[in-house]
Amino acid sequence: MLDAIDKELLRSVADLEGIPKGAYNIRKNGKLLGREVSANIEIDAHPDQEGIMVRIAPGTINESVHIPVILSQAGLHDVVYNTFIIGEGADVTIVAGCGIHCGGSKSEGHEGIHEFRVEKNARVRYVEKHVAIGPGKGKRILNPTTRVFMAENAWAEMELTQLGGVDEAFRVNEATLSAGSSLMISERVMTEGDQTASSENRLFLEGDGSRANMVSRSVLKGTSRQDLKVNLVAKARCFGHIECDAILMDRAINKTMPALEALHSDAELTHEASIGKIADDQLMKLMSLGLDYDDAVNRIIQAFLK
Amino acid sequence: MLELKDLTFTAPEDDGAPARTIIDHVSYTFEKGLFYAVTGPNGSGKTTLAKLVMGILPAESGKILLDGTDITEFSISERSRAGIAYGFQNSARFKGTTFRDLLSIAAGTDDEEELVRIIARVGICSLDFLDKPVDAKLSGGEIKKIELATVIARNPRVAIYDEPDTGIDLWTIEPMVDLLKREQESFGTTTIVVSHNKTFLEAADRLLLIKGGKIAYEGKLPEADSLLADLSACNYTTICEGEDNAGCYR
Numbered sequence: 001m002l003d004a005i006d007k008e009l010l011r012s013v014a015d016l017e018g019i020p021k022g023a024y025n026i027r028k029n030g031k032l033l034g035r036e037v038s039a040n041i042e043i044d045a046h047p048d049q050e051g052i053m054v055r056i057a058p059g060t061i062n063e064s065v066h067i068p069v070i071l072s073q074a075g076l077h078d079v080v081y082n083t084f085i086i087g088e089g090a091d092v093t094i095v096a097g098c099g100i101h102c103g104g105s106k107s108e109g110h111e112g113i114h115e116f117r118v119e120k121n122a123r124v125r126y127v128e129k130h131v132a133i134g135p136g137k138g139k140r141i142l143n144p145t146t147r148v149f150m151a152e153n154a155w156a157e158m159e160l161t162q163l164g165g166v167d168e169a170f171r172v173n174e175a176t177l178s179a180g181s182s183l184m185i186s187e188r189v190m191t192e193g194d195q196t197a198s199s200e201n202r203l204f205l206e207g208d209g210s211r212a213n214m215v216s217r218s219v220l221k222g223t224s225r226q227d228l229k230v231n232l233v234a235k236a237r238c239f240g241h242i243e244c245d246a247i248l249m250d251r252a253i254n255k256t257m258p259a260l261e262a263l264h265s266d267a268e269l270t271h272e273a274s275i276g277k278i279a280d281d282q283l284m285k286l287m288s289l290g291l292d293y294d295d296a297v298n299r300i301i302q303a304f305l306k
Numbered sequence: 307m308l309e310l311k312d313l314t315f316t317a318p319e320d321d322g323a324p325a326r327t328i329i330d331h332v333s334y335t336f337e338k339g340l341f342y343a344v345t346g347p348n349g350s351g352k353t354t355l356a357k358l359v360m361g362i363l364p365a366e367s368g369k370i371l372l373d374g375t376d377i378t379e380f381s382i383s384e385r386s387r388a389g390i391a392y393g394f395q396n397s398a399r400f401k402g403t404t405f406r407d408l409l410s411i412a413a414g415t416d417d418e419e420e421l422v423r424i425i426a427r428v429g430i431c432s433l434d435f436l437d438k439p440v441d442a443k444l445s446g447g448e449i450k451k452i453e454l455a456t457v458i459a460r461n462p463r464v465a466i467y468d469e470p471d472t473g474i475d476l477w478t479i480e481p482m483v484d485l486l487k488r489e490q491e492s493f494g495t496t497t498i499v500v501s502h503n504k505t506f507l508e509a510a511d512r513l514l515l516i517k518g519g520k521i522a523y524e525g526k527l528p529e530a531d532s533l534l535a536d537l538s539a540c541n542y543t544t545i546c547e548g549e550d551n552a553g554c555y556r
């Protein structure tokens with residue numbers, strides 16, 4: 001049921017060696033390839049749109065759902081709407097991701113619109129990896145959208161990565177936080193050649209005691225370009241922090257725009273941003289430990305994107 | 307044996323500031339297996355000299371020989387592989403890179419047991435440090451300990467420590483000196499410590515005083531005793547002409 005390319009894609013987007021344990025839904029070239037549910041995790045076709053509804057029963061602890069998407073059909077542009085409802089008090093991990101294998105000259109793309117409803121006191125760790133491989137010349141396009149609605153005291157951590165191979169990406173992350181909820185987004189994007197990636201983030205802190213932290217790290221090689229916008233909007237007594245660092249190599253360019261908006265006088269919002277080459281003192285340190293220049297560069301970048 | 311022959315470094319002119327000789331025709335031979343303490347006023351050229359040896363700064367003229375091999379044209383990496391290690395005065399801060407990363411690069415292995423063995427041998431770094439990012443959040447003392455551990459993990463023939471005691475608490479200075487002595491004795495490491503700290507100076511086989519880019523004084527410890535005798539005032543103002551109580555040796 002899984003061919004060699006499928007297996008390679010699954011390994012790179014979901015660290016899977018074949019079919020995962022627990023609940024899963026694997027989508028290949030716009031069609032369902034396999035699904036498994038568990039006593040606490042239901043997966044159904046989305047009632048209104050192409051995609052799935054994942055319902056996690058309240059109180060579900062330590063379970064995981066894998067929902068990888070793989071694409072290897074030239075010319076296919078797959079659009080999918082997935083909704084996740086994480087019931088009260090649940091504590092789960094969701095592993096998503098999309099792997100494209102492009103073998104020809106036609107473009108291939110995937111647009112995943114993911115909506116999360118994290119109910120009261122629920123906790124979710126969401127891991128999303130995007131990769132593209134294959135010898136084809138066609139453009140590989142990945143446009144993920146993530147919308148998060150966090151109820152009181154909900155907690156979410158989102159690790160979003162795109163580490164190479166993707167020619168065009170338009171990423172959108174939006175979140176609304178109720179009282180006492182906490183959201184951490186860490187985004188890692190590496191572009192090379194003439195790839196472009198843009199990431200737009202809008203986080204609304206609406207409840208007292210809510211916390212949002214967005215950490216973005218980008219590496220840009222070749223003549224690639226990345227644009228990052230992060231808007232933190234505070235409407236309550238809350239904490240928000242943005243940290244974005246971009247490492248430029250070769251002739252790549254970057255635009256980073258962190259923006260803070262306090263619409264409440266007890267909001268505490270901070271940001272740090274940097275764009276630049278790898279610092280010389282970091283390179284010197286690693287070379288003084290015996291690495292060549294190129295190895296030193298690679299080690300610094302690997303650790304930066306980890 | 308590390309030989310410096312007529313070593314000179316001039317800082318290029320910069321925004322109107324004229325070119326300035328920082329290391330001025332220094333010749334000196336560091337004997338294999340000895341412990342050297344290098345002291346001298348701020349700005350006298352100690353760090354510059356160390357960076358010339360590590361290849362971080364290029365010598366303008368002169369030669370550097372390691373056990374007879376001319377390494378003057380070697381890159382930093384080549385000098386490191388030839389057996390020179392340098393603990394920076396101002397350690398690099400990274401984003402994402404952890405102590406484990408640095409230690410495994412230094413030791414050439416990521417084997418857990420081996421790394422734990424190195425930490426045990428260093429003694430002054432806690433095991434919980436291993437997965438700490440070496441970033442701006444580390445305290446001054448913590449980063450110094452990490453810096454020192456990465457030098458030791460290289461098993462160098464020549465180890466240069468640039469003010470390893472800065473920010474180190476009083477309780478750790480002695481163990482740090484003992485560690486460097488132990489390394490020197492067990493492995494015959496030529497040890498060069500830049501420091502203003504009495505404990506380090508007293509531990510040395512030889513004392514060097516750098517002033518104005520030159521070696522102003524060199525002596526074995528018993529003879530250099532007068533340099534150490536009076537802690538409240540410097541006896542070497544005539545040679546050193548540094549600021550009074552500049553902290554070079556108190």
Ligand SMILES: Nc1ncnc2c1ncn2[C@@H]1O[C@H](COP(=O)(O)OP(=O)(O)OP(=O)(O)O)[C@@H](O)[C@H]1O
Nearest residue numbers: 317318328346347348349350351352353354355395
């Ligand atoms: N690359 C450089 N370009 C210009 N000036 C330099 C350069 N490197 C060092 N200097 C200058 O050379 C002098 C010696 O600096 P160095 O760092 O070697 O002093 P030091 O003896 O280590 O002092 P400290 O005790 O403060 O560490 C200083 O005046 C410094 O500003």
Ligand SMILES: [Mg+2]
Nearest residue numbers: 352353354395
């Ligand atoms: Mg110095």
